[in-house]
Amino acid sequence: MANILFTGGRAPVTLDLARAFHRVGHTVFMAESLRGHLSQPSNAIKENFVVPAPRQETEAFLSALKKIIEENQVELLIPTCEEVFHIAKGLDDLPCRVFTEPLGKLDVFHNKWRFVVGAGECELRTPESMLITQQDDLLFAYAHWRSVVLKPVYSRFAARTMMLPPLKTALSSLTFDEPWIAQEFIPGRQFCSYSVCQNGRVTAHAVYPSMFTAGQGATISFQSVDHPGIFEWVRTFVKHFNVTGQMAFDFIQSPDGHLYALECNPRATSGAHLLTSNPKFVDAFFTEETEVVTPQAGEAHMLGTAMLIYGKLAAIRQGRFIEWVKTFLHSDDVILDFRDLLPFLLQWRSILSYMRLGRRENISALEASTFDIEWNGDE
Secondary structure, three states: OOEEEEEOOOOHHHHHHHHHHHHOOOEEEEEEOOOOOOOOOOOOEEEEEEOOOOOOOHHHHHHHHHHHHHHOOOOEEEOOOOHHHHHHHOHHHOOOEEOOOOHHHHHHHHOHHHHHHHHHHOOOOOOOEEEEOOHHHHHHHHHHOOOEEEEEOOOOOOOOOEEOOOHHHHHHHOOOOOOEEEEEOOOOEEEEEEEEEEOOEEEEEEEEEOOOEEOOOEEOEEEOOOOHHHHHHHHHHHHHHOOOEEEEEEEEEOOOOOEEEEEEEOOOOHHHHHOOOOOOOHHHHOOOOOOOEOOOOOOEEEOHHHHHHHHHHHHHHOOOHHHHHHHHHOOEEOOOOOOOOHHHHOOHHHHHHHHHHHHHHOOOHHHHOOOOOOOOOOO
């Protein structure tokens, strides 16, 4: 058994991963810049460390991680949220195995324009796309497509995505002080995938449809589906780039059956919730000599609080309340674990801190949840 260090303890997926590693006998440590984060009271964690903000104090953050690794004989560091990019900046100086790629490679996946170009290298489908850096680019996109989606090349949770905006709205909203990507709008069914990868091979994999979300993008209910087309897309991409780490993709499947990848998140996402109950899942982080770990039959999970706050109201507005009720009643809350109750009982602490930060910075609580860890290119 090994000493494991996780970062990103604010995220429900990190709590779930920590519990999974603890169940099979590993010793789990957690490093987080957010005080009172979701995972902090979990009995799966031997010790929590408060570290400097990865985004605002990168060098101090990396120094703190190095000290934690050395003093606790950590063998594997697993970043889970966007602090992964800041960790990747100092990869060579961290004295243990780190489950991610160097920054240059991660940026190819995370930058939405570079991702489209990379997928094209693999001859994999993405929506037709254009890089937008000036007004003429925007005008050309609207002349080229009848229906347009706009998003910054660095963004998350679809928090700033503009779906089918009129040209007048787009012209008044974009300031061109950062690059954007314009994509042809493709109607269809949305799916998300999550994979653990070792040396270009997928060792664990889950797919779930995007049914209920917080805002436009963050899925909050997770029901496993078997989708061979998505697995083959991911397998091809991961093999081409020889990826080691956690990889997540968003897809749209058009009515004619064609599959398009919308974007990539080279980090943990909620698809991991569908895998953590599989006793073989943790092995996927250590060896590629294993069959692909997939969800066990009937896996259905949710972020219960988010389903109540975001999902219910959206379902009522969309006339999907009965569907919401069925999903809510037949899904397990990923935070609630009767063997480890405190994270569920104290989750309000991190929610309140996001709300306070959001008010102070004039951003949404969802955007505030990544304010001190997000990566928007070299700033």
